[in-house]
Amino acid sequence: xxxxxxxxxxxxxxxxxxxxxxxxxxxxxxxxxxxxxxxxxxxxxxxxxxxxxxxxxxxxxxxxxxxxxxxxxxxxxxxxxxxxxxxxxxxxxxxxxxxxxxxxxxxxxxxxxxxxxxxxxxxxxxxxxxxxxxxxxxxxxxxxxxxxxxxxxxxxxxxxxxxxxxxxxxxxxxxxxxxxxxxxxxxxxxxxxxxxxxxxxxxxxxxxxxxxxxxxxxxxxxxxxxxxxxxxxxxxxxxxxxxxxxxxxxxxxxxxxxxxxxxxxxxxxxxxxxxxxxxxxxxxxxxxxxxxxxxxxxxxxxxxxxxxxxxxxxxxxxxxxxxxxxxxxxxxxxxxxxxxxxxxxxxxxxxxxxxxxxxxxxxxxxxxxxxxxxxxxxxxxxxxxxxxxxxxxxxxxxxxxxxxxxxxxxxxxxxxxxxxxxxxxxxxxxxxxxxx
Numbered sequence: 001x002x003x004x005x006x007x008x009x010x011x012x013x014x015x016x017x018x019x020x021x022x023x024x025x026x027x028x029x030x031x032x033x034x035x036x037x038x039x040x041x042x043x044x045x046x047x048x049x050x051x052x053x054x055x056x057x058x059x060x061x062x063x064x065x066x067x068x069x070x071x072x073x074x075x076x077x078x079x080x081x082x083x084x085x086x087x088x089x090x091x092x093x094x095x096x097x098x099x100x101x102x103x104x105x106x107x108x109x110x111x112x113x114x115x116x117x118x119x120x121x122x123x124x125x126x127x128x129x130x131x132x133x134x135x136x137x138x139x140x141x142x143x144x145x146x147x148x149x150x151x152x153x154x155x156x157x158x159x160x161x162x163x164x165x166x167x168x169x170x171x172x173x174x175x176x177x178x179x180x181x182x183x184x185x186x187x188x189x190x191x192x193x194x195x196x197x198x199x200x201x202x203x204x205x206x207x208x209x210x211x212x213x214x215x216x217x218x219x220x221x222x223x224x225x226x227x228x229x230x231x232x233x234x235x236x237x238x239x240x241x242x243x244x245x246x247x248x249x250x251x252x253x254x255x256x257x258x259x260x261x262x263x264x265x266x267x268x269x270x271x272x273x274x275x276x277x278x279x280x281x282x283x284x285x286x287x288x289x290x291x292x293x294x295x296x297x298x299x300x301x302x303x304x305x306x307x308x309x310x311x312x313x314x315x316x317x318x319x320x321x322x323x324x325x326x327x328x329x330x331x332x333x334x335x336x337x338x339x340x341x342x343x344x345x346x347x348x349x350x351x352x353x354x355x356x357x358x359x360x361x362x363x364x365x366x367x368x369x370x371x372x373x374x375x376x377x378x379x380x381x382x383x384x385x386x387x388x389x390x391x392x393x394x395x396x397x398x399x400x401x402x403x404x405x406x407x408x409x410x411x412x413x414x415x416x417x418x419x420x421x422x423x424x425x426x427x428x429x430x431x432x433x434x435x436x
Contacts, residue, residue, distance in 0.1 A: 001027075001033050001192060001193045001194045001196070002023045002024075002026055002027040002032060002034050002035075002194065002196050002197070002198070003034070003035045003036070003194045004019065004020040004023050004024070004034070004036050004037070004063075004065075005036075005038075005039050005071075005185065006036075006038065006039065006054050007038075007039045007042065007045070008038055008040055008046050008047060008051040008053075008054065009042070009045040009046060009047060009050065010047065010241065011050075011053075011241070011247045011248065011249050011250075012054060012057055012247070012248040012249070013239075013241070013246050013247065013248070014239070014246055014247070014248055014251070014299075015200055015228070015230070015239070015246075017057070017061070017248050017261070018228065018231075018265040018268065019198060019200060019228065020061075020063055021061065021063065021265055021266060022198045022226075022228070022266070022289065023196075023198045024063045024064075025266070025280075025283055025284055025287045026196060026198065027196075029284060029287065030196070032196075033066040034063070034064070034065050034066060035066055035068065035069075035192060035194075036054075036055070036058065036065045036068040037068075037069060037071055037192075038051045038054065038068070038069070038070045038071060039071045039181070039185070040070050040072050041071050041072055041075075041178055041179060041180075041181065041184050042181070043072075043178075055068065060252075061258045061261075061262055061280075062258075062280060071184050074187070074188060075177075075178065075179070077187065077191065078173070078178075078179035078184050078187050079173065079177060079179070081183075081187050081217060082141050082173040082179065082183065083141075084217075085141075085143060085172070085216055085217070090216045091141050091142060091143045091144060091172060092121055092141070092142055092144060092169075093121060093139050093141060093142075094139060094141070094142045094171070095137055095138070095139045096121060114166075121142070138175040139175060140171045140173060140174055141172055141173040142169045142171050142172065143169060143172050143183075143213065143216065144169055144216075145164050145165070145167050145168050145170075146164045146167050147164060149162060149163050149164065150162045150164075150167060150208040150211050152207055152208065152211065152225060154207075154225050154226060154227055155224065155225065155226040155289055155290050156226050156227055156228065156229070156292050157201065157204065157294055158294070160207075160208075162208035166208070167208050167209055167212055170182065170209060172213070181206070182206055182209045182210055182213065185210060186209075186210035186214050186217075187213070187217070189210070189223070190214050190217060190219045193221075194223070195221060195222065195223050196223070196224045197223060197225050197226070198226045198228065198289065199226075199227060200228050200230065201227040201228060201229055201230060202230070204227050207225055207227070211223075226290075228292065229269060229292075229293065229295055229296045230296050230297075231246075231268070231296070231297055231298075231299050232296050232297065232298045232299060233245070233246075233298075233299060234298075234299070234300075234301070236298065238296075239299055245299060245301055248261070253346075254344055254346055255308075255344030255345030255346030255348070255349070256308050256344060256345075257308060257311060257345060259280075259311045259314075260304065260310075260311040261304070262280055262283075263277060263307050263311065264303065264307050266278075266283050266287065268297045269293045269295070269297035270291050270292050270293070271291070271293065272288070272291040273286070273291075274286055276307075277310045277311070277314070305343040306343070308343050308344055309339050309342075309343040312335070312336065312339055312343075312348070313336060315332070316329075316332070317329035317331075317332030317333050318332055319332070320335055320336070321335070323335075323345060323348075323349075324348075324349060324352045328429075330425075330426040330427075330429070331352070334352065334355075334423065334426040334427065335348050335351070337417075337418040337422055337423065337426075338418065340418075341417070354412060354414060355411070355413055355434055356430070356433065358436060359373075359410060359413060359435070359436070360409075361373075364405075365405050365406035365409060368398060368402055368403075368406035369406040369409055371396050371398070371406075372392060372396060372398075372406055372407055372410055373410060373436070375391075375392050375396055376392065376410070376431060376432075376435050377432060379395075381428070382428075383425075383428070385420065385424040385425065388424060388428075389420075404420070407420065408420060410435045411427065411434060411435070
């Protein structure tokens, strides 16, 4: 079982989408279930509607899930498991105030050592817990730190050993009764039977804590982990929300299509692929998570543009035309003529729009354009471009640049572009609309 567990706290980052894609690929290869878990336990940071947006993005990339649930739906189970650890002596009550803990952190900072919980709180029995609740004194539940190192062999990062003090006695249930991220995540993975986890390396420190939680809960099934290196921006720094290209929404807005984005993210940091341009079904056949480099990968927008262009070339002509509001394979073919100078949907749209928009009859070639417009509107339907050209040359008396510049402006809205002999057969059915 594999899962994708995003938080509805902002626009989806390409690193998050990469995690979803690779989890889905592996689930398909292993013929196992792929589930989606919306991690919404941090209520203060949740943004309304972002959960729906996440699911819409997964649909665009054809990442089909077996089930989806919000983590907050499992609140009662999380609380029950935390209380069980408390009753078994594997967790304890902590009544330390925020001020006390802040003072400890500041002291650790001054001594230039990592902060560790002081361990000054206590074990309580059921009666003492009831009295504590009745008193109204705020408290949290902390898990007892491990007595031995936590060992993990990561498929990308290799052998990782975490000392007990690094795991520490961390909070599993907050004062308001809600679970912390690590506790809810570990509990839900255990309850759902998730045994293969692919996620970003920013969660690497969570792994030892989550393994410790599952061990104390009596869960002994083996879980395989793979932590993906971070993605760097063009300056070689960690890609953050300040980088436009980090947002999947921005990519769609700029005209990058799902097949190309997916292709690029699977390729990112993966030097061992049988081909550079591929589709999701093809990647399922050969993808190997262990071929992902353990080093950070640099995001290359020019590479993505190249891949985007190649996927436009592969697209069915009629389907491509629908992106511009047509259902005509000739319009798809027309768009592909512009792939030498355009690589995104946004750029292609501007080319197609220029052809079908009203023309500007003001400028250097205005008189010639007006002359040609009248001739074309009164001309018979001519299939062959050479015959069409001969007809308007004869009727107008224009030739050379005085013919081709205004004709290009009339047919394409631009002086330069693909050969008119290639464009004409694809737009002749719309000729009267085009030249107006």
